[in-house]
Amino acid sequence: MERVNYTLLTEFILMGILYPLRLRMFLFVFFLLIYILTQLGNLLILITVWADPQLHGRPMYIFLGVLSIIDMGISSIIVPRLMMTFTLGIKPIPFGGCVTQLYFYHFLxxxxxxxxxxxxxxxxxxxxxxxxxxxxxxxxxxLLLVAGAWVAGSIHGAIQAILTFRLPYCGPNQVDYFFCDIPAVLQLACADTTVNEMVTFVDIGVVVASCFSLILLSYIRIIQAIMRIRTADGRRRAFSTCGAHVTVVTVYYVPCAFIYLRPETNSPLDGAAALFPTAITPFLNPLIYTLRNQEVKLALKRLIGAPRTKSGV
Structure with a gap:
């Protein structure tokens, strides 16, 4: 058989999301504000958990602090590149940068x-x-469980990145998405992607389905326990401790299931759905946990009020 000659790509062009050109500046400023507020909000949560002695040794707030670090990371690897698509000119991402972005997105x-x-x-x-x-x-x-989550996440991200970029990419180089993600990048591969698509579906499906099933099972048991509480005030307090977590899980899992766990389609809704786990959820998490968590609000008041107490004001 005659060997086919091709030139491997050295860069990709992220096409971004569809939008009216008259909204270019508005969208740039909007996502810039989203990014800044995401970083500041999660940093404030992180500082509060670390600085308040009533919070930083408790498992629930250790998890919350780690969640803030992850949200800051996901926002940083996705949103700045998204903002660049709202500026004039073509700004390609190097091949290695595309690999790095895909790895860290799936890792985090x-x-x-x-x-x-x-x-x-x-x-x-x-x-x-x-x-x-x-x-x-x-x-x-x-802390050991968190370390295990980091290790498992890094392995998952490495598997997805290696499987995706073991294929040859020889053109075109326009990724019809706003970041380097598996479904969009695989469309540009110069080889059969059936195995990749199957492994991606199974791997991500197992992670998402198993995690969601365990969460669902936990909350079934929680609801059963709450229903046995005799006083309405006791039930309300118990529900309030879980409300924030239920909200962020819903906002996170529904878009992810829509993107990865369905037959391949080239729907414009894919980009809109992907904005939730990459930009919206990291922005909302600090708001949800501060507005719905009384202990975090009290810790923030103590943190803000501490200098006044020392100065005698």
Whole structure:
């Protein structure tokens, strides 16, 4: 057989999302504000958890601090590149940059998936096993679980990046998306992608489905335990400790399932759905956890009020 000659790509062009040209400047400023507020909000949560002695040793807030780090990372690898698509001129991303972006997105995204599961398990122990909670979920154990989530996430990200970029890419180089993600990049491969698509579906499907099933099971047990509480005030307090987590899990899982766990389509809704886990959810998480968590709000007040107390004002 005659060998086919081709030139491998050295860069990709991210086409961004469809938008009216008259909104170019508005969208640039909008996502710039989203990015700045995401970084500031998550940094504030991180500082509050670290600085407040009533929070930083408790597993729930260790998980929350790690979630803030992940949100800052996901936002940083996606949103600045998205903003560049709203500026004039073509700004290609190097091949290595595309590999790095895909790896870190799936590394941090899967770690976040595992972390949400740990947070659900933590709430299950706190509500269903309150007397045994200090033994079953210590600060040391929570740190070990977080370390395990990081390791599992890095392995998942490496598998996806290696499988995606082991294929030859010889043109065209226009990625019909706003960042380097598996479905969009595979469309440019100069080889059969059937195996990749199957492995991606199974791998991501197993991670998402298993994590979501464990979260769902935890909350079924939590709801059963709450329903046994006799007072309405007690049930309200128990529900309030879980409300923020349920909200962020819903905002995170629904778009991810829409993007990765369905037959391949080239729908414009893919880009809109991907904005949630990459830009919107990292922005909303600090708001959700501060507005719905009384302990975090009190810790913020203590943190802001501490200088005044020292100065005697």
């Amino acid at each position: 995204g899967s770690t976040q998936c595992f972390l949400y599961t740990l947070m659900a398990y933590d709430r299950y122990l706190a509500i269903c096993r309150p007397l045994h909670y200090p033994v079953l979920m210590s600060a040391k154990l929570s």
